Amino acid sequence: MTKYMDVHHGMKGITEAQLLAAHNADLAIEGDEKVHFEKAWADPESGTVYCLSEAPSADAVMRIHERTGHPASEIHAVPITV
Amino acid sequence: MTKYMDVHHGMKGITEAQLLAAHNADLAIEGDEKVHFEKAWADPESGTVYCLSEAPSADAVMRIHERTGHPASEIHAVPITV
Numbered sequence: 277m278t279k280y281m282d283v284h285h286g287m288k289g290i291t292e293a294q295l296l297a298a299h300n301a302d303l304a305i306e307g308d309e310k311v312h313f314e315k316a317w318a319d320p321e322s323g324t325v326y327c328l329s330e331a332p333s334a335d336a337v338m339r340i341h342e343r344t345g346h347p348a349s350e351i352h353a354v355p356i357t358v
Numbered sequence: 359m360t361k362y363m364d365v366h367h368g369m370k371g372i373t374e375a376q377l378l379a380a381h382n383a384d385l386a387i388e389g390d391e392k393v394h395f396e397k398a399w400a401d402p403e404s405g406t407v408y409c410l411s412e413a414p415s416a417d418a419v420m421r422i423h424e425r426t427g428h429p430a431s432e433i434h435a436v437p438i439t440v
Contacts, residue, residue, distance in 0.1 A: 279399065281399055281401070281408050290438065291438070292438045292440070295438050295440050296440050299440045315439070315440070316439070316440050317361065317363055317410070317436035317438070317439050318436060318437075318438040318439075319363070319434040319435055319436050319437075319438075320437070320438065321434075321435065322434055324434050326363050326408065326436065328399070352401035352403075352404055352406050353401055353403065354399035354400060354401050354408065355400075355401075355402070356372065356373070356374045356377050356399070356400040356401075356402065357397065357398070357399050357400075358374070358377050358378050358381045358397070358398050
């Protein structure tokens with residue numbers, strides 16, 4: 277399992293309730309791909325969302341985000357953490 | 359105080375020791391600007407580093423990263439977290 281950071285653009289004006297709803301939708305089906313979404317941070321002004329997960333592959337993360345209607349703009353394995 | 363996510367590009371091949379050294383350099387002087395760097399994640403393959411902090415302003419985060427020799431490519435306030 278590797279950690280991934282994915283980035284969503286174009287979410288201008290996102291609210292805490294909307295971020296929570298999106299995160300909960302991911303959590304509800306993440307087990308199908310053995311992904312776990314740990315945390316998400318949103319900048320409503322620029323419309324950027326960062327999402328940290330642990331998963332078997334970037335594709336697995338992508339598939340969950342696609343199924344819940346918010347495909348990521350980019351995704352990076354982040355094997356190094358401090 | 360607000361949370362900020364800053365992103366560094368061009369760090370291809372960064373090692374855990376290098377990320378730790380950079381993070382420790384930030385921690386050593388962060389108090390000068392009332393910033394606290396909480397966590398950093400690195401993707402050595404694409405050379406991307408994400409850095410989460412709590413700070414009084416984006417400029418304060420920038421000044422610390424500049425003084426330690428690794429200015430951020432972008433920085434976003436992330437007031438919403440789940």
